[in-house]
Every structure is written in C-alpha cells, then in structure tokens.
Amino acid sequence: MKLTQSYWIRLIGIIILALLRFGLFGSVNFAMEGAITWQWIIDNTLIPAVIIWETSRLVVVYFHRWYALKPSTKRFTLEVLAVLGGNAVLFTGTMLLHESPKELLAVNPFFLFYGYMYTFLYGVLVAAFYELLFYMEAWKIATQEAEELKKINLLIQLESLKNQVKPHFLFNSLNTLTALVEKDQAQAVKFIAELAQVYRYLLQSNEKGLIALDQELQFTQAYYFLLRTRFGEGISLKVEVTDSVHDCLIPPLTLQILLENAMKHNQVSVRKPLVVSIQNEAEEWLVVSNNLQLKRVAASSTGMGLANIAAKYKILHQPDIIILHEENNFTVKVPLLKPAAVLTS
Template structure:
C-alpha cells in the first residue's frame, strides 16, 4: 500500500507537470505494470546472489546484492521511461522528478529484496532447527543404545556368579534360578526391539528379575508392588523397572543388617519407584547411566520427563505411564 501510494504520487506529479491530466491507462501502465516489473527484477537479483553465495551471510554478499538491485533498477527505470516517453519529453521533465522516480524505483527494489531475504532466512532457520532436532534425536538414540548395551554384560556377569555359587551349594535352587534366568532373558530378547511394552508384562518381568536378586542377596533386599489394576494395560519403555532396581542396588548398601527396601506403586498416571537411601561408603551418587537411559527413552518418545526426588532417607523416581491409544 505504501509503495503504491508513493508510485501514485510520483506518477501523478510527473503526469500533471507534463500533460495536465491523469488517465486510467497511465495509471495501469505506471502503477501496476511497472510495479510488477520492478518486483520481478529485484526478485531475480536476489535469487541470483542467493544461488551464488548460498552459504555466505556476509557484508560482502549483501553489498553486492544491494549494488545489483541498484544497477538493475536503474536500467529498468530508464527502459520504462523510454517506453512511455520520448527522449525529448524525458529531457523536458524537471531533474528532481527524475531523481524522485529513480529513488522510488530503487526503494521499491530494496523492499522486495529485503522481503525475499527474510523468506530465505526464515526457511534456513526452520531447516537448521529441524536438522538440529534430528541430530539431537539421533544422538539420543545412539546414547540409548550405548547405555542399553552396558546393562546386559553387567547383569549376565552377576547372574552367572550367583548361579555358580548355587550349583555348588543347592542344586534344586539352582534349577529354579536357571528357569527364572531363562524367563528374564526371554523378556530381554523379546522387548529389545520394542519402544513400549505393557505395564503388566514389565511387572511380571520385574518379579522374575527380583527373584534373581533375592537369590543373590537374600534378606538384604525386598520389593513391594502396589499398582492399580486399571493401569496395567498402560505402556512403559521396556526394562525401566529393571534399570531402577539395578540403580538402587548400585548406589546403596544391600545387606541383612541394612536391607534395601524398594517399592513400586501407582499414582494417577505415574509409576513411583522408591527405595530407602543408604549410600555405600565413599561413593558419590551420580546416577548417570541408569537414569540417563530412562530419561533418553522418554525424551525420544516425546513423553513427559521423569521426576527424580532425593531426600535424606529415600530416593524416588516417578515415570509417566503411557496410554495405548496415544503411543
């Protein structure tokens, strides 16, 4: 609108000066046609420099682009003047009007160039943001796979040590241990490629896994589960509870004298895993591996972040449960 009014002012002043009247044909030629031509010319200049200096956002590029718009519109302005007027008529126009016309044309061209530069900038910003998000997701997935692979050897090593001791002291219990170990590894293999699994299946696996821990630590560890039945058809990233149990054992004393107590309970659409806090002597609590694993899973799945609460006597992790229809 502003550009159209400026052009109308220029055209009206020059036409009245030379002809004493303004015609409809003159309005169409000088406002609509000329504006379109100026727009397309400036756009072509911007596209040329955008292709030539696609990866450069430098002062040099913008200066050359401004110079290109200036030259292109100077030539265009001269051509438009010759299209509508003879050289003698142009020379008869006051220089101030010619200068005003050129400045107007140049200003229009600069506005068009700035408009397209803004479009290119917004497109580049959007693309860069998307690429950053994709890279972030790829890094999270790589981190998750790395963390997942750290869990299996550690777990297998501890289980085999326990089994070796049982074979030498209690063969019947060793057979039971092997059966539960097989169930645990069956779950590990079945859930390995899944992003989510039913909470009911995860709880069954957790009980089998806890049997292995109970065999290893005896009265030094206990587990209580209190989850509402209507939540057991919800979903959860597989091995979440196993990692939290492993994390609790890793950072706390586990003995008959100082037993580790873990509870799993539901709280609305969240699962709350709590253990009493009795850190091992001389150990700094970091929680980098296990909790980072769980946090990465929920972030990749675009779910609410897990909530971690450290208190003097307890350590609590809340993880959101996911409805099947929203997964």
C-alpha cells in the same frame, strides 16, 4: 530462524508479488494515463503486495498457533475465510484511495468482482505457501526426532549391555548358580529359568520403543529373583500396582534401570536392607522409590540411566519424569502412557 519467520523470504515474496501486480496493471495504466509514476507504483503494487503478504502470513501463523499442526478441515476453512475477509477489506480500501464511495458504486460490478478475485487469489497463494513452509518445518522436526530416537535406543541398548551382559553380572550369576547346585538343586533349576527369562527379555525389548507395564513387571520380578537369590534378605521389592494400569505403556527396561540405579548407589546387606517399592499414582504415574543408605565410597556414575529414561519420554512428547531426592528416600516418577493416546499421537 524458522522459515515461517524468515525476513528474507518475506522480502523476496513481497517483491515477486509486487512485480506480478505491476505486470498485470502497469500496461493498462500506461495505456490509460500515458505514464507510470513512482507514486502509482507504490500505491498500486508495493503497498498492496506488503499488505496481502503480511495479512495472509499472519492468518496462517495465528491459526497454526491455536490449532494442531495436523491437517484440520476446521482450520483450513477458517484460514480461507480470514484471507477472504482480509483481502475484501484490502481491495475496498485500495479502491477508496482513488474513488469516492459514490463513484465506487458506479463502477462496473464485473470489474470490482474481477479485481477482488485476483487479490483474493494472491492471498490464497501466499497462505498456501506458508502452509507448505509449516509442513516442511514439521517434517524436518519429525526427521530429527526420529534420528534422535534411534540414537537414544542405541544408547539404551549399550547401557543395558554394560549393566546386564557385562562379565561380572554373568560371573556373579554363575557363582550363585554354582552354590545353589551344591545346596538346592530345585532352586538352581528355578534360578536358571529366571536367568533365561531375563536375558530373553533383554534381547527382545531392545527391538521395541514401548512395552506394556504388565510385561515390564514380569521381567522385573524375574530380575528381582536373581538379586534376591544372591543378596537374600539384603534386598526386598514391594510392588503395589493396580490392575487398571497393567496395559499402560512405558519404555522397556525402565524398571530395571531404576532398580539397578538403587543398588549401584546404596548399601545392600542383611544389616541394612535395601527396600525398593513400585506403585502407581492413579493412572498417570508409576512411582519407584528406595530408602537412602548411600555407600561410603560413592560408585562411579555416568548418569546415563536416568538421562536415557528422561530423553525417551521427551521424544514421545510426554511429561518429564520427576526425580525427588529426599533425606531418607530417593524417588523417580515416570509417566504411564495410554495405548490409545500413543496410537493417535
């Protein structure tokens, strides 16, 4: 249970508040009346303590529900005014239980002001206490999310290493390079340059949480060049992304994971070419789709690729990725993040 909803905290707080009120007024009442009854304790300490505590708690909870958790002058001002008004009603109601309106008007104004101010002070202290609880919970959540983000980054790095740096990827690349050296040395030189760019990006991107779409697309083109050199007409990539979204951000290796995922589960051959397209929907979504021609023997899958992408967006408090598994196409839509929005979040 959240601290702000804990019944134990509320119970202990109300008891402490009641004891404070009893300590302040008990001796005065004993001197005036010569005795302290249980009815007096209930009417003047317990019931007001419950009302002060619950009223102030509900004020803070209400305004946290309608305003952002970040510090807000407007929210703090409204909370103080609400506590002020709530305690004014409470103090007036308490006085009317013991005095008639006519008698209340005859009471020394200084006494009324003093009584109201200490009631208001209790309310402010309770509200401040719950503000502290809210920020403790926010700090706890932020700490947990930071740890989760670290774990996800490690998973992404491990997944990247398993998918890209694994021996057979390098082995296939070297085999392709060997064939090129014998047939087309100029193409072999370009292949080496693109291969170096791919590995350079893999190493650098592991240190970043987000990367510009333009950089991700450049890496994807380099990665596609390696695939195209190896599979020839068996694979094609169509990129139709408008310039207006090139500065948007996405988690690094998102496109590589989606491209690798398409190759892993589908046939790639000249007779049945795999066609992957990348385009944007307005400035909100990046859409990656491929034709479905599933392998006869299904490739083993841990499902970590798409899960890593989805988890990264969740940690960033962004919309969920959309996965569409249609009859002839497989499509994944990932949110495009505005740099300004990320900096202010």
